[in-house]
Amino acid sequence: xxxxxxxxxxxxxxxxxxxxxxxxxxxxxxxxxxxxxxxxxxxxxxxxxxxxxxxxxxxxxxxxxxxxxxxxxxxxxxxxxxxxxxxxxxxxxxxxxxxxxxxxxxxxxxxxxxxxxxxxxxxxxxxxxxxxxxxxxxxxxxxxxxxxxxxxxxxxxxxxxxxxxxxxxxxxxxxxxxxxxxxxxxxxxxxxxxxxxxxxxxxxxxxxxxxxxxxxxxxxxxxxxxxxxxxxxxxxxxxxxxxxxxxxxxxxxxxxxxxxxxxxxxxxxxxxxxxxxxxxxxxxxxxxxxxxxxxxxxxxxxxxxxxxxxxxxxxxxxxxxxxx
Numbered sequence: 001x002x003x004x005x006x007x008x009x010x011x012x013x014x015x016x017x018x019x020x021x022x023x024x025x026x027x028x029x030x031x032x033x034x035x036x037x038x039x040x041x042x043x044x045x046x047x048x049x050x051x052x053x054x055x056x057x058x059x060x061x062x063x064x065x066x067x068x069x070x071x072x073x074x075x076x077x078x079x080x081x082x083x084x085x086x087x088x089x090x091x092x093x094x095x096x097x098x099x100x101x102x103x104x105x106x107x108x109x110x111x112x113x114x115x116x117x118x119x120x121x122x123x124x125x126x127x128x129x130x131x132x133x134x135x136x137x138x139x140x141x142x143x144x145x146x147x148x149x150x151x152x153x154x155x156x157x158x159x160x161x162x163x164x165x166x167x168x169x170x171x172x173x174x175x176x177x178x179x180x181x182x183x184x185x186x187x188x189x190x191x192x193x194x195x196x197x198x199x200x201x202x203x204x205x206x207x208x209x210x211x212x213x214x215x216x217x218x219x220x221x222x223x224x225x226x227x228x229x230x231x232x233x234x235x236x237x238x239x240x241x242x243x244x245x246x247x248x249x250x251x252x253x254x255x256x257x258x259x260x261x262x263x264x265x266x267x268x269x270x271x272x273x274x275x276x277x278x279x280x281x282x283x284x285x286x287x288x289x290x291x292x293x294x295x296x297x298x299x300x301x302x303x304x305x306x307x308x309x310x311x312x313x314x315x316x317x318x319x320x321x322x323x324x
Contacts, residue, residue: 015033089263107321114199115160137230
């Protein structure tokens with residue numbers, strides 16, 4: 001299945017987006033970093049959630065499902081005995097910045113808060129509207145740990161509630177079938193990723209606080225957020241956030257800071273021994289696949305690995321803004 005249309009904007013790796021002078025970003029260029037200092041290391045670019053929370057508190061507050069978010073704790077029953085489990089996470093964060101040759105007031109973010117727009121961003125992922133009452137954390141007591149403390153998911157005004165599904169592409173479904181044969185009574189790996197999210201243009205009072213994330217001394221003109229609060233496997237959360245601010249050197253241009261964050265279950269990354277002993281699965285190590293270092297990676301969407309997916313998602317958004 002085809003991925004996003006070929007981007008007009010091109011990504012350029014930089015050591016730091018926040019340290020970059022936005023006025024120095026060339027037209028049609030996306031300054032990009034995902035902190036992968038050593039791409040040959042499968043887990044380069046992944047940081048433990050607790051460490052991330054301490055080192056980058058503004059990122060943690062803005063890019064987790066809600067500012068008070070912590071690693072999940074929930075009961076697990078095995079052999080009739082119920083114990084509380086603490087789940088550790090690792091976080092992948094991709095940061096990007098680009099300039100749109102149009103003033104912020106001429107960009108209508110509400111045009112991008114739709115199912116049709118999400119479908120254009122990545123045609124390999126299928127979306128449909130979800131009733132807020134059907135959000136898994138809301139209706140399932142076993143998922144209570146994923147609820148917001150301040151409101152139910154999708155209950156904010158002008159919010160689109162979404163159910164999405166991505167069927168793994170290329171050789172990955174075959175790899176999953178082989179991996180599942182190794183499991184004896186354990187939870188099987190699905191051949192698809194399904195997730196629930198809310199999509200909205202943030203109200204001014206919420207958007208205004210995001211200058212702490214961008215580190216640009218200019219008023220926030222608008223922000224668009226897709227907040228993934230439930231995933232069937234591998235991930236616990238995800239967020240795409242785009243923040244618009246006027247360019248300091250030219251009020252007729254807009255500086256866009258686009259960020260993607262994904263919270264990955266640490267125990268998924270630790271599944272190595274059962275794969276390493278099977279020759280055909282040695283390249284199916286979860287860390288390798290997720291970070292795009294496996295022969296099983298393919299395409300331009302999630303099956304390509306998180307770094308490729310993040311680049312393409314951000315580039316597709318940049319192109320859409322340029323054409324808006």
